[in-house]
Amino acid sequence: MQEVRRLCFSLFAVCLFDQPEEVKGHTFTTVRTPTERRRSPGQTEDSSRKDEASLRRLCSVSDSMELYLDLISPPCRSVFLFAKVLQIPFDFKLVQLMTGQQYSEEFGQINLIKKVPVMKEGSFILTESVAILKFLAQKHASSAADHWYPADLRQQARVNEYLSWQHLNLRVHGSRVFLLWAFYPLVMGSEVPKKKTDAAVEDLKQSLNLLEEKFLQDKPFIIGDQVSLADLVAIVEIMQPAGTGLDVLEGRPRLIAWRERVEQEVGKQLFAEAHASIVNASSVLQEMQSSSSSHLQALVPRFQKVLHHFSLI
Ligand SMILES: N[C@@H](CCC(=O)N[C@@H](CS)C(=O)NCC(=O)O)C(=O)O
Secondary structure, rough: HHHHHHHHHHHHHHHOOOOOOOOOOOOOOOOOHHHHHHOOOOOOOHHHHHHHHHHHHHHHOOOEEEEEEEEOOOOHHHHHHHHHHHHOEEEEEEHHHHHHHHHHHHHHHHHOOOOEEEEEEEOEEOOOHHHHHHHHHOOOOOOOOOHHOOOOOOHHHHHHHHHHOOOOHHHHHHHHHHHHHHHHHHHHOOOOOOOHHHHHHHHHHHHHHHHHHHHHHHOEEOEEOOOOOHHHHHHHHHHHHHOOOOOOOOOOOOHHHHHHHHHHHHHHHHHHHHEEEOHHHHHHHHHHHHOOOHHHHHHHHHHHHHHHHHHOO
């Protein structure tokens, strides 16, 4: 019994580990209405609702935004970071991937694809991180710095070029390395075959070579002198294998300097906040691996699905 409790704790810990303060204790099932959120002490629900209604009429306040996220996921981190950088208020709805909340009926009604991130504004639901990032950039174009998603057609096309490329390259290759190191021994009950790790590391190396030689070159950022969504989407993927204690940028001074610049642009504290759960994932996963295997068996089908999705088994 104690073992089960320890395992459950570990699973939750992977997701809750150092999540931002506002995230702790929230699940996507926790619903607080905008009225409740904005009601000041002493204000009645009725007067608060009236205030809100008139505010909406006067200022055309749009529906408040909900983001369904788990910061263990790179696409979720890019959306989280961008919303924070632009200072867009949102409700963080935690969908704990490691406990399978994405497969719940309730989340299925929000996203039939059963994946995070998801953005919800009233009845408008948007999936796919890249679509969400562009939507936020365009919606907040008047207040957001232009460089994140430039209005200039050619500059914007450069951002889109990277965003289109990364899906089947850095995204897949970074995740494969993370999943092999983190999940494979857990799911298969054996060490990862050397052939698999060699192939995964080689693919990731190729992706990093292309990031460096084709996209970054000698520029400070992917599209030139200023940071953009392309850098943001790249950096969160590069941080994923770091969750297994692997520094994939070792021996790549140009990319190390670029990572430093992107962190600086995002803000060191915010960057660390977004990556805390993934950076600590390796120790939590090691603890899981050393715990009783009989309880882990229950989780195996779920992990198998993920490994299969990434063509790892
Ligand atoms: N193309 C999607 C990918 C989203 C995605 O793969 N999300 C993963 C986490 S990184 C997920 O929710 N996985 C849950 C599952 O497959 O069970 C995007 O960019 O938003």
